[in-house]
Amino acid sequence: MFITSQGFKKLINEAYKKGCLHIANDGEGITISGEYWEIWIMHGWIPKKELAAIIELTGAMPAKGEAFEASKDGNQYEANFNDRKTTMEAALNCEYEIEITPLVLRYQTGQQAVHNNREIRELLCEIAQIEYEVDHTHEEWMRIAGKNYL
Numbered sequence: 270m271f272i273t274s275q276g277f278k279k280l281i282n283e284a285y286k287k288g289c290l291h292i293a294n295d296g297e298g299i300t301i302s303g304e305y306w307e308i309w310i311m312h313g314w315i316p317k318k319e320l321a322a323i324i325e326l327t328g329a330m331p332a333k334g335e336a337f338e339a340s341k342d343g344n345q346y347e348a349n350f351n352d353r354k355t356t357m358e359a360a361l362n363c364e365y366e367i368e369i370t371p372l373v374l375r376y377q378t379g380q381q382a383v384h385n386n387r388e389i390r391e392l393l394c395e396i397a398q399i400e401y402e403v404d405h406t407h408e409e410w411m412r413i414a415g416k417n418y419l
Contacts, residue, residue: 280396283303287303288338291339292327292331292336294336296334297311298311301323305386327344328344394418395418
């Protein structure tokens with residue numbers, strides 16, 4: 270599993286409430302993204318609990334070649350989402366790997382960029398630490414991260 274069900278639900282609920290939950294189907298997998306995060310999951314690998322959580326919020330999953338932004342006001346389908354197809358490529362080019370999820374930050378510059386926004390950076394570090402410590406010790410986390418985010 271890429272991320273705990275609780276962590277996943279927290280991310281998608283936050284994005285949905287802000288009106289920036291993006292769901293896309295590139296034919297090979299599903300891209301799910303929020304304001305500052307993005308996950309690509311190959312078809313057939315989405316756990317049932319996470320799939321149910323998405324459908325509970327959005328009411329549907331996009332068909333092959335479709336994408337939409339979901340919010341309380343409904344789903345807004347997009348005509349073109351080719352920029353989303355590079356998510357997995359970007360994840361594979363990350364400099365340091367912690368096997369949690371192929372996570373790619375959408376904002377590279379500006380206030381929402383993780384290197385410019387302490388709140389977002391620390392939230393991501395907290396999620397990473399929680400996930401890392403599922404299979405590793407706290408001491409191992411401290412050795413590689415050097416800071417406790419919990």
